Amino acid sequence: MKLGLIGSPVEESFINAKDKGLSFLEFCININDDIDGFLENTSLISNWSKTYDIGIQSIGRWGTDKIDANGQVIEEELQRSLQLIDAASLLGCDNFVCGCNYVKELSYYENCRAAIKFLTELIKYGNEKGVKISTYNCRWNNFICDDMAWTIIHGFLTDLGIKYDPSHSRYAGCDYLKEMRDWGSRFYHVHIKGSIIVNGERFDDPPAGLDQTDWQSFMAILYAKRYNAGLSIEPHSHNWEGELGEKGLDFTVNFMKKLLI
Template sequence: MKLGIIATVEERSFVEAKRRGLSFLEFCVNEGDDVDAFCDRREQIAQWSKQYGIEIGSIGRWKSERIDKNGEILAEELDRCRKLIDIASALECHSFVVGCNYVEELSFYANCTAAIRFFGKLLDYAQDKNVNVSTYNCRKVNFVNKPDVWKIVHGHLPELGIKFDPSHARFFGGDYLQEALDWGHRFYHVHLKGSLLVNGVKVDEPPAGMDQTDWPSFLAVLRSTGYNAGLSIEPRKSALPDELAAAGIDYSADYFRKLLLQP
């Protein structure tokens, strides 16, 4: 497994990743972000990647609507996702992560079939580009986030992967170890984000390794399923004071390197 981090598109991100002994960066081009502007920076990103020896491990797009109220795919959003698959391919990045919104005006069945159509088009587009397409288990503008939906959507699309983050299962009453055991063979990418609950209520998202997640057991479960892809640290605004934020990321990087038995 490779250890990386979600970061902004700037040279400093590559410098800090190298200092922390990480292997890759992950970029998120979310709703409200300029996809074309990101794609225009492809050559600069490739140059930094080569200069610092840091790969691009994953590119994702969160919080965008893909399906309209009639159950039709939003053509402009499909085009944006295809552009991001293109740049992932050009950067030799093998992971593209995306979700699908739930339309309240439609039945659960209609939502699932619309999601299958959307992901199916992305899978067809990525087929010859050496890029894997994954859903994410975050709940933000996305309903394909837990086993009962995976059984339908991923059951119909055997090539569709899952980007998994144990914190989302924990915050919404799921069993992250069971989900990883049952579905780890479909995981293409994993986020490392801390989670703290008291009496079942979310309190904070501390740096991963300083939280309640049983990370040694989680990684052991991933190994048991044959997982050997990216582990991406997700820095979050937590109860740590701002002046300790960077130290918190350093802690997570050191913590997971030890769990991975890396120097």
């Protein structure tokens, strides 16, 4: 497994990753981000990647609607996803991550059918470009995040992977170790983010290793499932910013490196 970091597509991110002894960066080009600016800078990003010997492990898109109220694929968003798959291919990144919104006017079956249609297009295009497709288990405008959805959608789309983050499972009241046992063989990418629950409620997302996640068991299951891809550290807490945030990031890097065999 390789250890990396979610960062911004700027040179400073590559310098930071290099200084911390990491292997890769991940870019999340989300609903409110400048996707055109990112696409225009792919050549520059590629040069930084080569200069600092820091790979690009994953490119993702969170929060956008993919399906309209009638259950049809939103063509503009489909094209945006295809453009990001193109960028991933150019950057030597073999994983594109996305979710799919749930349309309340439709039945669960109809939502699954619409999601399968959208994801089939991504998988087909990704296969041509050498890029795998994963769904994220974050609940942000996404319903493909639990056993039922995975059983139907990933059960049908055998080439579709999962980007897994244990914090989302914990906050939703699910058993993340059970999900890993049952679906770990479909993990294409993993996020490393701490989580603390107090009195049944989400309290904070501190640096991994300073939280309640059983990271030793987490890693043991990944090894048992022969997972051999990226572990992407995700700084996520407003309590851990600035100097404290950098110290927390260093702590997680050192903590996770001790779990790598």
